[in-house]
Amino acid sequence: KAGVTQTPRYLIKTRGQQVTLSCSPISGHRSVSWYQQTPGQGLQFLFEYFSETQRNKGNFPGRFSGRQFSNSRSEMNVSTLELGDSALYLCASSRTYRDNEGYTFGSGTRLTVV
Amino acid sequence: GNSVTQMEGPVTLSEEAFLTINCTYTATGYPSLFWYVQYPGEGLQLLLKATKADDKGSNKGFEATYRKETTSFHLEKGSVQVSDSAVYFCALYSGAGSYQLTFGKGTKLSVIP
Numbered sequence: 001k002a003g004v005t006q007t008p009r010y011l012i013k014t015r016g017q018q019v020t021l022s023c024s025p026i027s028g029h030r031s032v033s034w035y036q037q038t039p040g041q042g043l044q045f046l047f048e049y050f051s052e053t054q055r056n057k058g059n060f061p062g063r064f065s066g067r068q069f070s071n072s073r074s075e076m077n078v079s080t081l082e083l084g085d086s087a088l089y090l091c092a093s094s095r096t097y098r099d100n101e102g103y104t105f106g107s108g109t110r111l112t113v114v
Numbered sequence: 115g116n117s118v119t120q121m122e123g124p125v126t127l128s129e130e131a132f133l134t135i136n137c138t139y140t141a142t143g144y145p146s147l148f149w150y151v152q153y154p155g156e157g158l159q160l161l162l163k164a165t166k167a168d169d170k171g172s173n174k175g176f177e178a179t180y181r182k183e184t185t186s187f188h189l190e191k192g193s194v195q196v197s198d199s200a201v202y203f204c205a206l207y208s209g210a211g212s213y214q215l216t217f218g219k220g221t222k223l224s225v226i227p
Contacts, residue, residue, distance in 0.1 A: 004157075006157075033214070033215075035215070042217060042218075042219045042220065043203065043215075043217040045214040045215065045216075048213070048214065055213070056212075056213050056214060058214065090157050090158065092158075092215075097213075098209060098213050100145075100146040100165060100207050100209060101146070101163070101165065102146070102148055102160050102163050102207075103160075103215060104160065105150070105157040105158040105159070105160075106157050107156055107157040108156075108157045
């Protein structure tokens with residue numbers, strides 16, 4: 001079965017712009033989480049969506065937002081981009097909310113802000 | 115809060131050597147524990163997991179045992195291959211309040227022929 005699909009794989013944006021990243025979870029998975037990976041901070045949790053509602057949020061500024069659609073696909077938006085937003089953004093899906101059986105990750109979107 | 119501490123890398127081993135990557139954790143409640151692997155240019159792949167104390171997770175020759183008394187989940191493999199070269203992340207998921215994966219900083223493993 002298809003895995004978690006993230007698009008695009010690579011993005012280059014200019015400071016001040018905004019960007020939208022997309023994630024399609026594994027079929028049947030209803031929860032989608034987003035993580036940011038940087039060399040300095042490692043892997044940090046952004047937020048989790050389930051049934052089109054944000055259920056949990058990490059310690060990121062309001063410039064980072066997301067949403068989930070009725071088909072469980074999710075988008076993440078970053079407004080007013082800063083150089084420090086350059087990172088690998090990873091999406092993960094699981095069957096349900098608060099699933100302690102593990103999350104399946106996509107290949108990520110590599111965002112570079114110049 | 116929750117935290118995961120992994121041994122610092124990088125780790126360089128010869129093919130067929132024994133591998134141990136140490137992982138200890140601090141968490142409220144009874145977390146589930148995971149090892150994820152990341153190959154260059156890729157996302158994270160779930161390698162193995164254990165959801166309760168004394169469980170042993172295993173996959174592709176890798177093993178880790180959930181030790182509640184020492185709050186540890188060390189990754190081991192008896193004979194590494196060049197194809198095992200990657201970054202390994204220990205992680206926990208705790209239902210006691212945080213409901214998110216907490217990761218260690220990762221350990222880069224290089225296996226040389």
